[in-house]
Every structure is written in C-alpha cells, then in structure tokens.
Amino acid sequence: MPEGTQYWCDAASTGELPLPDRGMEFGDGLFETLLCVDGKLLFPERHQVRLEQGFHQLGFNGPAPDLEALVSPATEAIAQSTAAVLRLTLTRSAGLRGYAPGDGTAHRCVLRLTPLNHDPLSEPVPLSLGVAGIRLAHQPALAGIKHLNRLEQVLAAGEREDSGFDELLMLDMQGVPIATTAANIFIREGKTLSTPELAMCGIAGTRRALILEEWADTAGFRVQSCPLSLDSIREADEVFVCNSVIGVRSVTQFLDRVLNDHSAAAAIRQCYLAAVAS
C-alpha cells in the first residue's frame, strides 16, 4: 500500500474488518471508487446513483444508502487531500452461515483513502490496447452495477501484466466488446461517439454516464450506447477509455493498428476539467 493509506470501518478509523463479513465470504456487496482532488470528491451524485441501483439490484433492505453520510468518517482526511482515491465498500455485513442474505437491513461500510503521487487531472499518456482471453459472462441480474464479484476483471488484469499492452479490451461470451479491465470504452466514427451497451455484463461507469448525458453533447458529438463489434473498434476514427481515476484517456494503439487522432478525447477531457473546476 502507498504510504498514508487510511481505513475506516463504519464510523471507526481502523484497518481491521470484523469477521464474519459477507463481502469477504461471498463478494456480497458493492463498491465505488471516487477521485478526490483538492479536498473534494468528484461527482458524488453520480456515484450515489450507481450505489443506490446496486443496493436495490442486490436486494439490500432498508433505506437507500446516502453516500455523503457513508463517507462522513473520512471527511476531514478528504478535506486535507490534494489527490487521492477513496474506495467505498458496502457489504451485507455479518450473517448466518450460508448464502441466505437474511431479512436484515444491516450493512457495513469500509472506506479506504489512498493518496496519489501524481496529479490526476494532468493529461494521461495514451495507451495501447490488446484483447483479453477471458470473456465476460452474461448475467443481467448483476450487469451495470459495481458489485464485489470481480474475478473476471482480476483474471483479465493478470493477463494484462504479461501482454505487452497497457490495457486489455474484454469481450463477452459472444465476442462483443464490453469494456477494458478497468474502464469503459468509446469509439468515434465521424461526429458520433459510441459505447457498448451493458445490459448483460460490464459496469456502467460514472464518467461513461457523464459523457452519454452531458459531455458529448457539450463537445458537439452525437452519442449512443449500442452493441459494438471488434471490427467497429478496429476501423474507428478514434478510441478512448474513461473511468473515475484516469478521467478520459486516449487509445494510441489497438492490437497492431496505430491511432493518431485524439481530438474527441481531447474535447471530452475539456468538458471533464470544466466540470471538475465548476
């Protein structure tokens, strides 16, 4: 862990999780990764929306979680951070032995604040993109939300380390592109941006939502979420990826093809920086 990483478990500042915990036992929970810049969490309302959706989709009971209240134990530490990543993990707390989630409304919130040793708003270096061998399973009951069952991404990230590429595209079982191991993907064809539909698998990123609903329009692009093919990525005018930590990052190489036009990514990045500054 980078020096200075801090943890909270519910209200307490502690680096220990009480056992049992269904997050550890079954991946029974959700998480959010928030970027913290100059003492502020970026786009908390977007993370709130996804957290709430996951909460209902996993059948958690009780009132929807309030992200602001959940992160409150870390408020002071966040205020003192110039650049950090806050991971919020919400698990279905303890439980009886076995899978049954019970009727309880109990959940447990674990916070982890990790300082970054670079400026997260500086322009990220364009990346090279390969294709992962492991594919994403179709599971509509879990698609879109950021739950804790992430072995597919872990195995793909393991492949990445040996691949010679900076990142790997993940396809679904039908060979349809969905996302990279840790980011959503967009392609540009002329003045149209497209990003994969996520009805069957994948995580609906907060920056993806902002591009779809706000930034593409501001930057003068049409935008759509639709099924993409590998060929559409191979033949795109431009490819870029996005997530909460990197913001918007251009793809400079997809497999053996070099991509030199990064104009849409640059325009979207301006919208992103403007939204952060406002």
Next chain:
Amino acid sequence: MPEGTQYWCDAASTGELPLPDRGMEFGDGLFETLLCVDGKLLFPERHQVRLEQGFHQLGFNGPAPDLEALVSPATEAIAQSTAAVLRLTLTRSAGLRGYAPGDGTAHRCVLRLTPLNHDPLSEPVPLSLGVAGIRLAHQPALAGIKHLNRLEQVLAAGEREDSGFDELLMLDMQGVPIATTAANIFIREGKTLSTPELAMCGIAGTRRALILEEWADTAGFRVQSCPLSLDSIREADEVFVCNSVIGVRSVTQFLDRVLNDHSAAAAIRQCYLAAVAS
C-alpha cells in the same frame, strides 16, 4: 453467529481481518466448507483436490496450498468438536489498488469453526424443491471451483426465503439444470444416477465427486455426469441432493410433483456413513 464460533486469520486466533484484503475487495479467493464430526474433518483429501484446482485456475502463484497445514491453527478446537462446520477461506491477501493480482505468492487463510446444534449424520428431512428465477452465467474460467464470487447463489438463496420451498434448483442461462443454491443434484432413472455437467458453471462438490467415483458403484448404480433437462428432473424416479454439510438428502417434492421413492438416496447415504465410520 451461533455461540462458540471461533476464527483464525493465518496463524492467529482473531475475529478481525487486516485490510486491505482482495477477498473482501473483489471476491478474489477460494473457500472450502468441511464437516467436522467427533474431532475429525471429513474427506479432507477431496477438499484438498478442489482447493488446489481453484488455486491454479485463479492463477495463484507459489506452491499449492496444503489443506492440513492451513487448518493447523484450528487443530485443537477441531479435536474438541463433536459436530461443527469449518469454513476455510483463502484470499489473495492484500494488494495494490486495482484489479491486478500482482506476481506475489501471498495469500491469507481465514478459518471459521461453527458448532452445529444437531447431529450432522442423522438422516436429513427430505426437502421440497422449486426453481430459482435467477440463472447461472456461463463462465468456463470459473466453473467447478469454489471461488468467492457467489452473488448468484446469494440472490437465489434470497428468493428461496420467500418461495415456500426448502431449496431452489438453479438453471443456467439456457435453462439447463445445474445445482441447487447450496448443493449438487442427482436424479435416478431405473438403475442409473445422473448429475449435471459443470463445464460452464456450478461448483463441483466433494460429495458429488465421491458419488461419481465411489459410492454409486458400491451401491450398485450406474452413474454419469451429463446435461440434464428440466423434464428429466420432472420425470425422474428419484431426486436427491448432496453437499458437505447435509451429506445426502432426498427430494420429496419437485414443484408440484411428489416423489416417494428415496431408495437410491438411502443406499448412497449408507455408503457415506460407512466412509465416515472407516
């Protein structure tokens, strides 16, 4: 938790898990559920085989885990137990921020010993079986092993609580029966036992393996692992389920059909009890 539950994290007797832990963050790990009777763990060699298979399938590095060594902190407590369930969880320990599993050989073992307040070798009450709405996704990279990504089973177990059935059968995305929420399933047609193939999803249970490789033959049945249909279960002469905690349990009702013949389950149960006694 039932009174008397004990925990160990690596060698230490503790109810707290040090953060970060990839088991809690991504479900990045494996588990085994062992039945403990009269101071002894049942069929540890079978759990060893599956743990090793999962270890390699998830790309854990280093020498294969030795179950006996992993459970050694609990040896004394096990020796004093007349009836208990030992859950062994092996996670990929801590890690950097992000999905990448790293090249480390580090893993962490969490043990949980839960006393049972009934005799686990007494004949279990036959159960009624419904069908879960949530289906199992096809993911050959994770099929068969007992990894920590168990949201599908959690959601199915949640359905079970409201279903009016004791257990629910889970189908894959093509509608093919795979297992119940917490057990493997067998049907009998004449003198042949059949259990679903698990190449695409499902957990290959230790008792399923023992039935396939030893007990069916001893009890005088042919046995096969093959694709089953819902109709084959509806029309079977007999249906039963098995796992490490319940042993072998008859199904007395599948949806609206009553099943009165439990002869194969009784014969297999005799093999199970004989193996436990030997």
